[in-house]
Amino acid sequence: MRLKLKQHLALSSFALLAGITGCSQTPTPSVDNSHNTVYLNGQIYTQDGLRRKVEAIAVANDTFVYTGNREGAESFIKQGFRVVDLGGKMVLPGLHDNHIHVLGTVALDVCDLEGKSVNLDQLASKVQECLPRYASEPGSWLKIEQWVPYENNEPTDRYKTIRQALDAVADGHPIILSGVDGHASAYNSKALSMAQDDNGKTVGFTAKSLGKGGVFAELAPYVSLDSGVVRDAAKEKIPVGNFDMFAQEVGDPRGEAIYGAILPKVAQVMAQSGITSIQDACTNDFIREQLVKMQQRNLLNMHVTAATCFISDDYKGKVDIAGHLKKAQEVRAAFANNPLIKADAVKIFADGVLEGDPFSKPPFSPNAGMLHNYQTPHLKQNEDTGAVTVIKDSDDSKKNGIVNYKVQDFKNYASALDANGFSIHIHSVGDRATRVAIDGLEAARQRNGNSHIPHTIAHLQVVHPDDQRRLGELGVYLTYTYAWINLQPQYDVLITPFLEKSKKGQAIDDVLYNQNSYTWSAIYPVESTYKAGAVLVAGSDAPVDSRDPRPFMNIAAGITRAIPGKPAYNPQQSATLEQMLDAYTINGARAVRQEKLIGSIEPGKSADFIVLDRNLFNLVEQGKPEQIAETKVLQTVFRGKTVYSQPATLAGD
Template sequence: MSVAAQVAFRNGSIFTGSGQPLANHVALVNDGKISAVLDEAQAAAFINDATEVIDLDGALLAPGFQDSHIHPVSGGTELLQCNLSEADSVQEVVDTIAAYAAANPELEWIVGGGWSMDHYAGGAPLASLIDAVVPDRPVALASRDHHSLWANSEALRRAGITAATADPADGRIERLEDGSPAGTLHEGAMGLVEAITPELTEDFALAGLLKAQDDLLAQGITGWQDAMINEYNGADSLAAVYQRALAEGNLKVRVRGAQWWKRDQGLEQIPGMIALREQAAALEMPERYSLGTVKIMVDGIAENFTAAMIEPYRDKCGHATENKGISFISAEDLATYVTALDKEGFQVHFHALGDRAVRDALDAVAAARAANGPSDNRHHLAHLQIVSQADAARFVELDVTANLQPLWACHEDQLDELTLPFMPHSAQDRQYPFGEIAATGARLAAGSDWPVSSANPLEGSHIAVNRISPENQSVPLGGEAQCLSLKAILAAYTSGTAYVNHLDEVSGHIAEGFAADLVVVFPNPFEVPAEQIYKSQVRSTWIDGQCVYRAADLPEPVNAR
């Protein structure tokens, strides 16, 4: 480097994407890339009056955060629909539904989501709650985790769901004592109503994507893996939405899309997936957008007893039941599908929450490795609520990344009331065993599953380090052995997810030649007590050396030495 830097970040610490932060160093940017990371004395020679100097004022400069498992379009569109995510009680939820219906009298259907299972007995709200405020129009609202749907009586009537309607093989209808539908549908049963709700228009999906992008940039997120690029609310593929955003110059972040594996189909899906991947590749913007991943939903979730378990769930009295959850795809078929996808060069992104699902997913990767040999496809397992001790070390053996959603790894009502009491004894102390997996040397990536939970990486990092939610007097979930270091979780949110997204030679690091995708965080989370990490906030976000978000209370930078 021999010319003056266009941008210089100084007077703070630099987390490069791994290891301890560098103090008294300056990051220099030219043409959208990091041109050097030098100490203050060395950097002085490359700063002049034309350099835009960003005074970090003690803040931390880090690579832009990347989310390894997120649903931006559904999250963004829910913010534009009947959004229940801010409601803290049943009454607030009902009031929000009533207000939204009154404000939108022209809508034939009321749709949206964000309700929390822990607000309702058994995690299952009743249709009658909605009927009381919206009796004459159908209402269908997804739960915060999108594994359950709450419908009113009119929606159930239009869908033809009665006491005689059988549960689908991959889901369950909550019922009243007389067998009639109560109002909540789980997993595959959601499709009975979703099949008749209005389809998502491309214009509205694009508005949701751009709304999500704005919100995520404000949280320092400069890239993500969209865990469901198609099959959302009637849309055959959201690929067209992303491509339109690209064509119109509105997609700022870096995106790797995961094509959705339809569990009622088989290998015949793969040619279409190859075609979509090639369509994205033809845009010749692989650093901005690609479709080289396939998402496979192996099981459900523990709260509605559909996470696939090795041992059975218990009933409310603590006795073992016959229910071991639902494997949406048999272990044998899963191995066949993953082997075929691996052979075609696809990365497989598994939803694997129960210990049997995790085992089946790892077995499938092992089968692919045996058939195809080593690859650089970078398969990863997301969620990992329960992992058996025997399987924890297999991530390293199989070169599989552990994709963590750290915000869930603490005691809270939904876990303590709707999950732990019904878990088999063997799983009680094995909730989200992140520390155990990390200790084996496994690769880690981190994400949020937003809108299931907050996308904020600093909130997620707080939980990963403490295993206790902010200002909570509880004990660390799983014990201190499951806590991660701050540098480990920030690496997972930066270089770790960049690796999963096949962008590790482009982003995720602050080093010469890497894209200047950056986030400024204050106070520096490395310099505050661990129990205050969550108080750190994003001051600014940068992509390719351009500021794409600046906190409202920050002045514009001054060009000065």
Template structure:
């Protein structure tokens, strides 16, 4: 390694995430690697005439944030859509929709996101009739924050061929109204996919989620549009200090787009994209995932794991529950895969050496996933594949020790907790049931049970800001006295966003820490985060400088 640094960050409060040397004053980078970490005087000696120097001014310096669960294509597209977060009541919705429509006169499908389930009111569900009263003549659809439910107006439903209903497969539903026509509510990807296809993007951003398949007959103009949208979204992530993304939908098309950006020197974040195994696919499709792992295997772009949806979400009552819902006892819904089908998928993927990551919200979905991982171990022997469960919003306590026993990662999003900074407490608390609150969104309980806990935002379900997620992890309020305090410390939260994220993706030998020889992924914050009150982190702290692979990818004005 060269003796002279290309870039030095000095006068910093460096949190290295390296247990052997947890703190420092300065960091030196050479090429795409960390050259040295140490005192200001030690690092100053590595400067040459061409060395760029950043004075951190006593602010925090960390390894770049590892966003361990997000959806980059839908997230990137959402930057062009109507953000309905915090909008409540018909009049507020009307004002927002009409302003957006006026600003986008040529868009074939107007789309909104982060529309609360109770956007009209807690007592009245939104229907196509509400949307028709606002926009009767232009197709419109808006997503719930979780992106598992959408609502469309009549113009959109009619154009998509859904107005009179349609069989959209297990776990998906075009909800019908009392008049025998679609109500406007569309549950899961197969239901809202035909509407998404009306957009200027042709719904290509949803294919990695809905079908896992590549788009057909992409023109050069469409490819250029998708590339530009993704580049903009990746740059947005970099502006929040993100240097690594573990994406949770995808297809070969997205991997090719990322490789294109990498080869042209325009990729501002490292990214891994899964093979999305759907319930209509033959088991032999997993061989493609093994091929992707070989085809995309650089430190910047990888296609090296398998994603599975086991169930839906709590608010639409599409999560698979052991004993029903608190406000609907006995209604358990159904999994997207039978136990036998998932056991076969887990066993084959495990045999191919592929990490598996399963979206499992409800207690029954989590148990069925753990059962599948156990079946894989019985068939193949225990391997270090770090299989994951995503979200884990309500777990039966008897399943807690199985994470440690089976070596399963708990991938959780503190920003999702009802009553936090992002989502209202109601009606989710009622869906869960008060008797099960103790085991809902229980990241401290998971950690103490021995599960490796990694944090992420699930963007665009919630904002990509790591600082909002960290604040929610540190400030979570008890829903009632006597419940376990699930809060993390700042150190634990930062570790869950850096070093543990790198470990989960098998890169703990070269990233997630500021350590000589590690990849040069660094974020300089605007503040000394240790001196910021926990309840003020999300509104105070930002990324001042983001460095990925030794290249500055964001610098605040």
């Protein structure tokens, strides 16, 4: 046996020697490497542990095999790798969006306001335009997508409230305006009259049913009869036949057809945005099925963490830990061997939203959970100029919003999820909701020990200074949507007057932007939470506010906290470009437990990267960080394959 082995080795050595002596100085490749690629002459920011900047990378099949200088890449060129000249362009790892609703990034074939703010005359005209096409049958529902609840909607000579405008042109149809934030919708009177109690009996939202002792009394904070605006839990009481992705059932041919038609466009939107990894922040069976269909159609050019979501139970405050665990475990197991989709996260909605309506009668308070009571402001808006004046001292509303779960229930829920290996992704807007979330994560740590599972909190619109520190101590991953951080008076007037006391005759700008106020120090505290030890990640929350995930607008806004040309909202809380790039790359990967696979350009990792039309660091050095928002992606590579490119951008491609 040993003799045969020695003879075999000798023959092998002879063959190898013959092969070497018969070669020229540039050996003929023994394998076909023409499908593999070397990228040269780039400004490649690897986002590795040393934050190295290199000029060349090599990709074999779906993996990075080299990062470094031009000389080191020569050996791959000699092996037959094709060559692409990056022309000095900036290269980053593929971007990660930690909070997105990906099926919402493309408009369906429905009546759609496209996120454009409108006055009430324009709103009525849109209804009249859409009724014949989208609600042709008598008495059928008209659903209008991407309505902006918090801008414009201004009264006109003809209409004073949203409800009045819809009623005037409804022609017997129930109408819903579906808000861009996913929390607020508006209805006409016929739709409001269709609200059903828990037994399915039609009762309607009325002053009586919402009043003390009424069947819907507990939903009163969610319903404004004056304007027709209904939020969160109360929306479920109105049975709307629609194509909302959260309302779809697997196997419904209508939903399957309408969403199946947009899947190629969804893939295009993500690729041209440079996004190669996401956490879909609230998935049900239908949404997960569409993700699988994208994969089957070779459209899923991204790594997906599908957070299992129990949105209806959350807003009802229904405590079903065992039931949620069972479902989440089943979903996780179903994707255990999927190379692109995993489902090891669970979403929890801790509260609602901070936007109110100070101009309705009476003013309609926000419902996000706050540590202190909301104020009831007394404001008047000039119909001609839009100027807002404080006509009376504000009053204590005696309300501080709603947190969906009691503190102990949240602790038990978070502890159970953590103990079962799930990362927890929490929607939290108000400071009290965030405190409850922190208490829950802290309890999980105390009960289970440090599992090192990255738990995330999204939005964090108002965070108490004490809790900014606690977020750091726990090392929580924070998913801010940076594009929302700016001075925007038309929007801010719907929030800050409810958070701060106001005095008769006080200038409205002083109410909104007093730099000594609690609100100024607590809204989106990016830098202070980072300094405390929390980890910054990024989430667009598309299609909320905008269907476009707009990563570079978020990066620019994280640095400037301002609309271009306007003052910054507490610039002391600004992030740096380095922090924003970490948030969108390696920190995003860590937040979904995939840092060994993605998030940086390193040998052995998935070859996911993007080429940009400008260098972001140069813009910061030139004092023009706002121009980062205009950045375009020239090429997106996912697992070694170009999935998006602008024509004729790179030599050799």
